[in-house]
Amino acid sequence: MTQSIVVQVGQCGNQVGCRFWDLALREHAHVNQTGVYDEALSSFFRNVDQRRAGGADATGGRITALKARAVLVDMEEGVLGEILQGPLRSLFNSTQLISDVSGSGNNWAVGHHTYGLTYREQIVDQVRKAAEHCDCLQCFFLIHSMGGGTGSGLGTFVLKLLEEEFPEVCRIVTSVYPTAEDDVITSPYNSVLAMKELTEHADCVLPVDNQSLVDIVGKIQHMSNTGKPSCTIKKDCTIISGHGGVVKVEKPFDAMNNIVANLLLNITSSARFEGSLNMDLNEIAMNLVPFPRLHYLVPSLTPLYTLADVNVPPRRLDQMFSDAFSKDHQLIRADPKHNLYLACALMLRGNVQMSDLRRNIERLKPTLPFVPWNQEGWKTSLCSVPPVCHSHSLLALANNTCVKSTFFDLRERFVKLYRRKAHLHHYLAVDGMELAGFNEALSSISDLIEDYTHLEHPLMPNAPRLAIAT
């Protein structure tokens, strides 16, 4: 069994991260009721025995004290301070938390250059320590937002550090994109500057945008309030509820962050639990990334709006597959169905059989446009353990040209500011940040948009076969 380390950076990164830890604990407590520290738990948690120091922890013994395989970084004290006071505090040693006092002030350059330089050694040290506790480290999960200064600037600096220090270990980044109405005025700068780093240094990026999360949460809450008998939503079972976790008090972003946490739970489920068609974390990039830079995977989660019954008639199960491709289940605002697929993964959990999977692929295939050279671009997995309180679930990851529109909007907003040179001096005042950095970031995102555009106009639909002498 392999292990993964979560690196959560900035306010958003840490708040999402904590929802992940809470829900992961809830999930493992639900599956494993024996109190034994098993392989599944070991993928994200250490089991620390106070009497024994150091080294990887053996599985099979009793759970003594679980510690998250995590490094928490924020350049202001608030969020991390709350974690240290809060119900999850026992999951972390204080050395796993790295903070400063003042934050990056929504300035990418401060996060990336100033704090990057100052905290480099300390961060590397903590990641190394976490890595030493793993016997087979497979993946880093970086969680951050794109709009602020710390998550975006320092987060992408950490990404480069991980690449330098652990080139063999896969880097999957969960990036929260700002809404167009984001109250951080400089968020377009921060996002575009961060994008360049993500494009160059991540293996996969799972983009999530706050507008979609707001929409989804709004719709779920609306449905549970109207309380139609046909679609009752039990509090403890929906995807946005943290009920059953250790954390009792809900905070403003919690419902949104629970969705992102569920995304992470599902993407790692096949690596943690058994199934008849396993999907290891290293298979994600292998199957979904045909060209190194085009590694943005649009996630969609189902069921979101309905509570799954224990025994689902086939039609309801099929609905879950259809929903995964509908606009209102995407975690970024995008419409994959009317754009071009490069590749698509269907990660199933729970009571779903091979025949259900094949039937639905056959059914949906004709409605989904795939690039000519990857007409059968499906990657599938079946994990036998469903999410808590569900009988089954589906996470779809689409490498689809629909992400282009998100990048396009972002670039527009960037250019609007940049043309007026608005706020530039705050960035250029930072040691290490130059104007060229802005231009490079701009051309990086433009190239990316262009790459996706090219795919929509393929040069060679059908290559003539290799001729051999007979």
Place this chain on the structure above:
Amino acid sequence: MGTVSLQLGQCGNQIGHELFSVISDDSNGPNRKKYKQCSDERFFYESSTGELVARSVLVDMEPKVISQAIAKASKSGRWRYGDKAHFSQKQGSGNNWANGFCVHGPRHEEAVEDMVRMEIERCDRLAGIFTMMSVAGGTGSGVGTYITQRLRDSYPQSYILNQITWPYGAGEVIVQNYNSVLTLSHLYQLSDAILVHENDTVHKICSHLMNIKHMSISDINKVIAHQLGSVLQPAYTADSPCHYNRNPIGELLSSLVCHPEYKLLSLSNIPQMSSASLAYSAFNWPGLLKHLRQMLIASARMEEGIDWTVNVTSGGESVTNSRHKSFNSSLANLLILRGKDVSTAVTDGFKDPALYVPWLKTENCFSTWNSPVAFNGYEKSATLVSNSQYLLKPLDNIVRKAWNMFASRAYVHQYTKFGISEEDFLDSFTALEQIISSYTHLS
């Protein structure tokens, strides 16, 4: 004589486990003392405490599948896997043939080879090596190919038969066609024969013939294991009509592979149905063999929906006469009959010279094995192992799709990262185009 099996990757291990279960269940049926003795000796050895232990080595780069297989076997109470006959690591090959072949294979060859040697030394004589793996993933395909290469070097005189599972056409692993092309082109130079199961075909058998509504992977594997078991269990051959054949793999290869250019074997069987309908069905040999023969010439994947309009035409006629649909031309066929009244079965329909390529002597092209013991719950059953054009179309599809992807260079960077270059891809494509061409121009 013992047959040593290797179960490689998730697919190989899941199918392998199912195969030993079928063999063990079948051998424990009523009235088959000699049969059981012969089968046990072939696939199992007895531990010091008297338990049956499979002559099999389990290899996967991740631990979950193997531990499941070992646990399930022990639970059967009839047989188990060897204590030191499994090798796993922490993480899989990530569906990357290059990772399996260039990294994991070389890194672990010694450990795996030692285990295989232990099993081989345990046999008083080695009948052959039988490997099971998928071609679509990274471990079965890549490590499997590498290990086959090592075994070929270490045991140049031994028979090696590779059972491989072809992925669903509509994809489960996106790079499956690349992995298939790389595996097949390499195995073709190493293996004595490659016995192919197509997941699409087996899936159809499960849904149409077995009537399984909610089909699991295990249902699919049971059908594959049934087909393999019907070949590998003891039978009488023409050369040895009173004693069970000692070496099914060697005899299968000498019946079916007469030329190194042609070594793709397919398998079809009849009848195949749910146990519920089996109880109400009666079969006769002429009917079964008539269907099986038509399945062969019409390239039908199963008994249902056979095209009866396909006819065998001799020599030049088929080329000029367009009224005839072209039929599936064979190099060699092996028919295995099991069950009641086998001695009365007439197999002449398979001896028609027109079925076979003109440049081989027909009497060398067709063989039959039989056994009066009913196999795996079927009163009568017939299995045909065929070296024919049957696999041409699916092979051509794999190569076409892989080539299309290669033309845009998609995913190639994932392979070059581990040392498989564009040149290597081109070599593999060339090798497979050659095989396709050979099978296309059979007659």
